[in-house]
Amino acid sequence: MDDDVLTTLKILIIGESGVGKSSLLLRFTDDTFDPEIAATIGVDFKVKTLTVDGNKAKLAIWDTAGQERFRTLTPSYYRGAQGVILVYDVSSRNSFNRLEQWLSELETFSTKQDIVKMLVGNKIDKDKKEVDRNEGLKFARKHQMLFIEASAKTREGVQCAFEELVEKIIQTPGLWESDSQPKGVSLTDTGSAAVNSCAGYCSLV
Amino acid sequence: MSSFVTEVLATTGRLEKDDLVKKTSKLSKRVEDIKGEIYETVTQRYGDFVPSMNTTLDLTARVNGLVTEVDNLNNKIQNEVQAQLSTSTSEFQDLQSQLRRTNTVLAVLGRLYDIQQALDSHHNDMDSQQFISAAARLTQIEQIMEELQEDGYCELKILSALGIELRVRKENLIHTLGEAWARAVVWNIPRPKDLSDEDRLLKTELRLTTVTADDATLPGTPRMTTLVRAMADMNVLREKMKVFARRCLEYVFLPLVVLPNVSPKTVTMMQSEALHFDKQSSGKDVTIAPADLYRKIETVLQYFNKHLLGIDVGAPDNSLMSMFSDFLWEDLSQAVIKGCLVHSIPRTSQELERYMEVISATEEFVSSLENLGFLHGEDSALMRYVKEINVHFANKKCQDILAFARDLMTSEMLDTVQVGTSDDAPALPNIRELLGQQSSKKTKSKQDETTTASFEATFDSMPELQCPFRLPVCRISVTVDKLVKLAYTTLCEACEVTTSNPSCAVQMFYAVRDMLELYMEVVPCYHEENLKKLPHVTAIHYNNCFYIAHHLLTLGHQFLEHLPKALVSSCATFVDQIPVLRELGTECLLQQMRIQRDQVLEYLVGAHNFTNMAEDYNRGNAEKAVKKVLHQLTHLSKVWQDVLPTNIYCKALGSLLNSAIQDIIGKVTALEDISADDAAQLHSLCGIVKERAPLLFHPVVKEDTKNRKAVEAEVQLYVPQWVKFSELMVMLDASLQDIADRWADGKGPLGHEFTAMEVRGLVRALFQNTDRRAAVLAKIKQQ
Numbered sequence: 001m002d003d004d005v006l007t008t009l010k011i012l013i014i015g016e017s018g019v020g021k022s023s024l025l026l027r028f029t030d031d032t033f034d035p036e037i038a039a040t041i042g043v044d045f046k047v048k049t050l051t052v053d054g055n056k057a058k059l060a061i062w063d064t065a066g067q068e069r070f071r072t073l074t075p076s077y078y079r080g081a082q083g084v085i086l087v088y089d090v091s092s093r094n095s096f097n098r099l100e101q102w103l104s105e106l107e108t109f110s111t112k113q114d115i116v117k118m119l120v121g122n123k124i125d126k127d128k129k130e131v132d133r134n135e136g137l138k139f140a141r142k143h144q145m146l147f148i149e150a151s152a153k154t155r156e157g158v159q160c161a162f163e164e165l166v167e168k169i170i171q172t173p174g175l176w177e178s179d180s181q182p183k184g185v186s187l188t189d190t191g192s193a194a195v196n197s198c199a200g201y202c203s204l205v
Numbered sequence: 206m207s208s209f210v211t212e213v214l215a216t217t218g219r220l221e222k223d224d225l226v227k228k229t230s231k232l233s234k235r236v237e238d239i240k241g242e243i244y245e246t247v248t249q250r251y252g253d254f255v256p257s258m259n260t261t262l263d264l265t266a267r268v269n270g271l272v273t274e275v276d277n278l279n280n281k282i283q284n285e286v287q288a289q290l291s292t293s294t295s296e297f298q299d300l301q302s303q304l305r306r307t308n309t310v311l312a313v314l315g316r317l318y319d320i321q322q323a324l325d326s327h328h329n330d331m332d333s334q335q336f337i338s339a340a341a342r343l344t345q346i347e348q349i350m351e352e353l354q355e356d357g358y359c360e361l362k363i364l365s366a367l368g369i370e371l372r373v374r375k376e377n378l379i380h381t382l383g384e385a386w387a388r389a390v391v392w393n394i395p396r397p398k399d400l401s402d403e404d405r406l407l408k409t410e411l412r413l414t415t416v417t418a419d420d421a422t423l424p425g426t427p428r429m430t431t432l433v434r435a436m437a438d439m440n441v442l443r444e445k446m447k448v449f450a451r452r453c454l455e456y457v458f459l460p461l462v463v464l465p466n467v468s469p470k471t472v473t474m475m476q477s478e479a480l481h482f483d484k485q486s487s488g489k490d491v492t493i494a495p496a497d498l499y500r501k502i503e504t505v506l507q508y509f510n511k512h513l514l515g516i517d518v519g520a521p522d523n524s525l526m527s528m529f530s531d532f533l534w535e536d537l538s539q540a541v542i543k544g545c546l547v548h549s550i551p552r553t554s555q556e557l558e559r560y561m562e563v564i565s566a567t568e569e570f571v572s573s574l575e576n577l578g579f580l581h582g583e584d585s586a587l588m589r590y591v592k593e594i595n596v597h598f599a600n601k602k603c604q605d606i607l608a609f610a611r612d613l614m615t616s617e618m619l620d621t622v623q624v625g626t627s628d629d630a631p632a633l634p635n636i637r638e639l640l641g642q643q644s645s646k647k648t649k650s651k652q653d654e655t656t657t658a659s660f661e662a663t664f665d666s667m668p669e670l671q672c673p674f675r676l677p678v679c680r681i682s683v684t685v686d687k688l689v690k691l692a693y694t695t696l697c698e699a700c701e702v703t704t705s706n707p708s709c710a711v712q713m714f715y716a717v718r719d720m721l722e723l724y725m726e727v728v729p730c731y732h733e734e735n736l737k738k739l740p741h742v743t744a745i746h747y748n749n750c751f752y753i754a755h756h757l758l759t760l761g762h763q764f765l766e767h768l769p770k771a772l773v774s775s776c777a778t779f780v781d782q783i784p785v786l787r788e789l790g791t792e793c794l795l796q797q798m799r800i801q802r803d804q805v806l807e808y809l810v811g812a813h814n815f816t817n818m819a820e821d822y823n824r825g826n827a828e829k830a831v832k833k834v835l836h837q838l839t840h841l842s843k844v845w846q847d848v849l850p851t852n853i854y855c856k857a858l859g860s861l862l863n864s865a866i867q868d869i870i871g872k873v874t875a876l877e878d879i880s881a882d883d884a885a886q887l888h889s890l891c892g893i894v895k896e897r898a899p900l901l902f903h904p905v906v907k908e909d910t911k912n913r914k915a916v917e918a919e920v921q922l923y924v925p926q927w928v929k930f931s932e933l934m935v936m937l938d939a940s941l942q943d944i945a946d947r948w949a950d951g952k953g954p955l956g957h958e959f960t961a962m963e964v965r966g967l968v969r970a971l972f973q974n975t976d977r978r979a980a981v982l983a984k985i986k987q988q
Contacts, residue, residue, distance in 0.1 A: 008950030041918035042928065045954045047946040060949035070918060080952060 005049060007176050008058040009169055010080050011162075014102055015087035016095040017066030020122040023152035024087060025063045028162055033153050040065040043077055052167045059166065078109035082175055083116045083165045090121045090149065093130040096139075103143060114175055117145040118165040125151040313358065316349050320367060323349075327374060331381070336435035339378055344438060346371055379441055385432050386445060389413065390513070391477075394456055406460040406467050411480040413512040429513065433525065443528060450532035453509075458537050461501050462544035465493035468501055471508045478512045480505065492548040495563050498541060499570035510577050526578040534579070538586040546590055550601045553698070557598050557706075567591045599709035603716035606695055610720040613684040613691070614727045618735070618745050621848065622686050624752060625678035676755045677850035685749040688724065689756050692717045696760070700767035707769035714772055717760075721753065721782050725789055736793055741844035743797040748848060750790025754783045798857060801841065802864045808833040809865065814872045818890070819882035831890055834865050835897050842901045858901050859923025866894065866930045873933060874963050879970045888937040895934065898924075929958040936967055944968060945981045961987040 013021045022040050026032055029046045044063035049056060062081070064074045086102055089095040099119075106117070119140040121131060133149055140147035146164055150157030169175055323342040330339035350367060358364060393410035413429075436442040457480070461467065472479045514526045551557045571588055574580045590597070699713035728746065735742045761778035768777050812830035817823045838861060845854050873887060899916040902923065921927050932955055936944060947955040948964060955964055964985050972978045 008952050010949075010952035042921045043954075045947070047949055047953065058949060060952035062954075065918075070922070072922065077957070079957075 004056055005058045006055045006170070008060055009082050009166060009176060011059050011061045011165065012077060012081045012084045013061065013063050013087060014074075014084060014106065015066055016089070016092075016098050016102075017068070019066065019087045019089040019092070019095045020152050021066060021085075021087050022063050024085070024120065024122060024150065024158055024161070025061055027152040027155060027158045029061070031155070035153075039067055040070075042070055043074070050162060050166055052163055052170065055170055057166050057170065059162070075105070075109045078106065079111050081110060081115060082112060083118065083169050084110070085118045085120055085161065085165065086145070087120045087122050088131065088136075089123050090131045090133075090136075091123050091126040091128045096121075096131045096135070099139065112175060114172055116165060116168045116172060116175070117143070118161055118168075119143075119145045119147045120157075120161050121147075121149040123151060123153070124149045124156065125154045313353070313361075316353060317363065317367075320346050320349055324370070324374070331378070334431075336378070336382060336385075336431050337438070340435040340438040343371065343375055343378060346374075375439070378435070379439055382432060382436050382439065382441065383445075386436070389429055389432060390449065392452060392456070406456075406464055406482050407484055409456050409460075409482060411457070412474070413478050413480075442525075446525070446528045447532045450529050453505075454533055454536055454540075457505055458502065458533075459540055459544075461505075462493065462498060462540050465497070469505050469508070471504070478508065480508055493545050495541075495545050495549050496566040498545050499566055502537075502541075503570065503573055506574065506577055506579060510579075524578050527581065530579045535586070541587060542590050546587075547597075550594065550597050552602070552605065557594070557702070560594055560598075564591045564594065595706045595709050599706070599712040602698075602709070603712055603719075606691065606713075606716045607720060607723060610688055610691060610723060611727060613688050614724055615731050616684050618682045618684065618732060618742055618749070620683040621680040621745060622683050623678065623680050624686070625676040625850070676752065677852065679748045679752075679850040679853075680745065680848045681748045681752045682745055685752060688720070689753060692720065692756070692760065695720075696764045700764055703767055703769050707771065710769050711772050714768060714777060718779065718782070721757070721779065721786075724753070725782075725785055729789060729793065737796070737800065740797055740801065740841055741848065743793055744845050744848040747790040747794040747853075748850070750786045750793075754786040754790075757783050757786070794853075794857070798861065801837070801861055805834050805837060805861060805865050806868055808837065809868050809872075812869075812872070814875070815869070815887060815890075816876065817883065818886035819880055824886050824890075827886075827890055828893070831869075831893060835894065838862060838865070838898070838901055855902060855919070855923045859920075862898055862901065862920075863924045863926050866898075866924065867926045869894070870926060870930055870933055873937075874959075874967055876970050877966075879937075879967075884937045884971055888934060891930070891934045891937065895931070928954070932958045933967075936964075936971070941968070941972060941977055941981050945984060948985050950984070951987065961985050 013025060015021055017039065022037055022044060023033060025044070025046055026034065026037070029048045040063055042065055046061045046063070048059050048061065050059055051057075062077050064077060065071070084106060086099060086106070088099055103117075106115075119136060121133070121136045136149065137147050139145075146168060148157050148161045148164065150161055152158060323346045327339050327342035327346075330336070330342060346367075350364065350371065353361075353364060391410075391412040393408070393412070395405055395408040433442065436445060457469070461469070466485050467482050468485055470481045470483050472481055509529070510526060514524075514529050546563075549560075549563055551560050567587055571580060571585055695713055695717050699710040699717075702713075703710045728749075729736065732742065732746070736746055737743075757779035761776075761780065765773055765777055808830050810830075811833070812827040813823060815823075815827050818827060838858060841861070842854075842858055845857065848854075849857065869891070876883075879887065899920045902919045903916055917927075932947070935947065936955070939947070944955065944964070947953040949956065951961065959967075965982055968978060968982055968985065
């Protein structure tokens with residue numbers, strides 16, 4: 001099985017409705033594309049294992065609904081997320097303008113201090129472009145985010161976006177190790193779990 | 206010198222010698238004089254004095270004798286004459302008292318004679334029916350007898366005998382007078398049995414005799430006068446008038462008040478005047494108009510005045526009419542008020558203005574009664590009543606409002622009407638229109654109107670963004686709709702009468718408040734059973750309460766500037782009643798929800814904790830239980846869907862469904878062993894819920910997004926446990942790997958919904974104890 005997995009990372013994909021969050025995920029996990037994909041209801045979930053720099057990481061990816069009416073459900077999903085992919089549509093100025101709000105929601109609900117953020121400008125395959133690459137870059141810098149432009153349709157930049165994000169998470173000290181190694185002794189943890197976590201720690205070293 | 210002294214001395218001796226010679230001659234002459242004097246004196250005394258003294262002594266002795274004699278005589282006279290004098294004095298006194306007694310006896314006898322004379326003439330008067338003089342005689346006798354009594358002749362036998370005689374005569378006279386009265390005032394009253402009130406009155410007749418045939422002694426003098434005066438003299442008039450007044454009240458006036466179709470009529474007959482009653486065919490009124498009643502009463506009183514009560518009894522301040530009035534008026538005016546005026550009190554403020562007619566009619570009536578001498582200008586109860594018409598009007602008005610409101614509250618709640626849509630606004634009374642005439646600044650109100658209109662337009666143009674202050678679309682009882690309208694119209698009327706009758710306006714305002722208080726008390730009590738039993742009624746009641754509360758938000762302010770100052774400066778608001786009403790509605794709905802939840806959980810007990818589902822019997826039971834729950838919820842959805850506002854409907858059903866699936870989740874996660882078959886059965890059972898539960902929210906979803914997933918999303922919004930339930934279903938149908946993936950170190954959806962303990966428990970129950978299971982279990986731990 002996946003005994004050799006270094007860690008499980010919780011990744012969240014957020015952004016305005018219709019910017020292509022689900023398509024990005026589908027392209028990344030199943031390498032498919034559905035132009036008629038339905039709007040996400042509540043939340044979608046996928047698991048994928050990814051190897052970055054020889055480290056195998058299991059990604060638990062939550063694809064949230066962008067529609068306003070389901071937003072009341074989303075805040076709880078932020079809990080414990082280590083990485084977040086914030087998506088906008090390069091052909092929609094509005095989706096870019098709304099990024100501030102998304103960031104503020106993220107900051108409000110995320111439980112990890114140094115959560116790694118990746119800004120993805122999707123749909124670069126489209127002719128009509130309303131948001132310039134530099135604008136995206138500038139915004140990303142301003143908020144200390146990774147940045148990439150991608151297209152779920154043409155596959156361009158998708159894999160890279162996830163890999164960059166995971167790499168950065170793994171490089172960030174204290175963001176993920178604590179998940180595998182409980183601090184102190186938890187009375188509720190069973191013995192076997194303790195042994196296991198110890199093994200995980202050793203393999204890292 | 207010596208010569209001088211010698212000279213002096215020489216002269217002195219010679220002088221003394223001359224002097225002695227002279228002196229001695231003088232003295233001898235003197236002695237001779239005295240000798241003659243003494244002789245004379247002695248002779249005088251003893252020659253003249255002694256004989257006169259002897260005579261005097263003799264006389265003295267004789268006078269003494271005479272004095273003694275006079276004393277004796279005096280004593281004798283004193284003793285004898287005085288004794289005789291006292292005897293003669295007492296004799297004289299005796300004679301005097303004898304004379305006095307005789308005189309007194311003579312006087313008494315004279316009085317007795319007078320009495321006898323009076324008795325005799327009384328007898329004659331009685332025979333000749335001269336009642337006045339007969340009465341006067343008796344009065345005279347009585348007076349004399351009183352005098353005699355006062356003079357202390359009470360022990361006279363003849364007096365007591367006369368007393369008895371007097372009493373007999375008196376009684377006799379009174380009796381005779383009574384008989385004469387009865388002949389003069391004839392009542393024809395039908396027997397009360399088997400006759401309606403109206404027939405009785407129609408057959409009632411009063412006949413007053415003016416002159417009797419046998420009144421020959423004093424022609425021309427109306428007999429009644431004699432009779433009445435004699436009665437007045439005999440002090441029986443008041444008593445008679447009292448009885449007469451009672452009868453008039455009972456047989457004439459009270460029926461006149463009660464029966465509007467009967468009117469009095471006087472008929473002149475041979476030597477008598479009769480009072481009849483006629484039936485007027487017209488009119489089916491239940492109550493009589495005040496003016497009509499006044500006319501009838503006046504007719505009767507005129508008749509009395511003309512033929513009986515106009516008689517002068519000789520005492521100006523105590524006429525027959527006023528005596529009659531003393532006994533009659535109080536009861537009569539009460540009867541008029543209760544039987545007639547109470548019904549004439551107007552119901553609307555327009556009628557109130559027309560009520561001036563009744564007031565003036567009453568004034569005329571009272572003044573004509575004063576002309577008759579029936580009233581004497583004192584404050585009559587009637588006038589007082591009609592002048593307080595505003596108070597009565599307000600009382601009646603409020604009473605009517607409350608009675609009507611109560612009728613509405615106690616009637617069926619199930620008749621409903623939809624409210625909250627924008628086109629129901631005209632259904633409410635347009636306050637501005639109602640108060641339009643009063644509004645001083647019409648331009649201002651017009652401006653308001655346009656502002657409001659533009660607001661409305663704004664709201665209507667944004668159907669998506671519902672105005673937060675607008676009542677959501679829902680259904681309320683028709684009766685409550687009427688109740689709210691009643692509150693509006695009542696307040697409008699209060700505003701109308703603000704200037705003319707401020708206290709009435711205040712009272713009406715409080716009547717509306719009272720009405721709402723009444724609602725809060727009556728409805729939960731009166732409909733208690735239905736509110737508990739029928740969820741439909743509960744939902745309507747909930748809406749009713751919120752609908753009323755919604756209107757109360759502005760109800761006070763809307764009318765504020767038109768209500769009396771006193772009210773405005775205190776607190777003309779209904780805002781304080783809003784929380785109570787909302788609490789009332791909410792509590793009722795919550796109670797119903799608790800009942801429903803308990804019912805649902807009760808059904809699920811029948812699933813026996815979902816154990817051994819592979820067995821047909823158990824599966825049957827569980828399926829039945831789940832279907833019961835779904836059926837119950839579907840039923841609720843049917844009765845609540847159109848009634849409750851959408852969001853309340855979704856919340857209510859969502860929380861009930863949540864309780865049900867929470868129970869299922871709890872029971873399934875508690876299972877210790879689930880065979881593959883069990884899991885399959887459980888999965889299909891949960892499938893039923895997953896299939897049908899979203900249908901509860903189906904109508905809520907907008908047409909354009911009506912697909913399965915959209916509906917399910919709606920369910921997620923209102924049923925917090927729905928995602929957990931879905932995850933449970935996934936687990937029931939999943940492989941170990943799938944579960945491990947969805948757990949994903951607690952970062953997957955499983956970890957999101959379940960605790961590690963729960964997942965491990967389920968994994969142990971679902972899978973056999975293998976190394977792989979152990980490996981998976983090892984991974985599932987609380988992060």
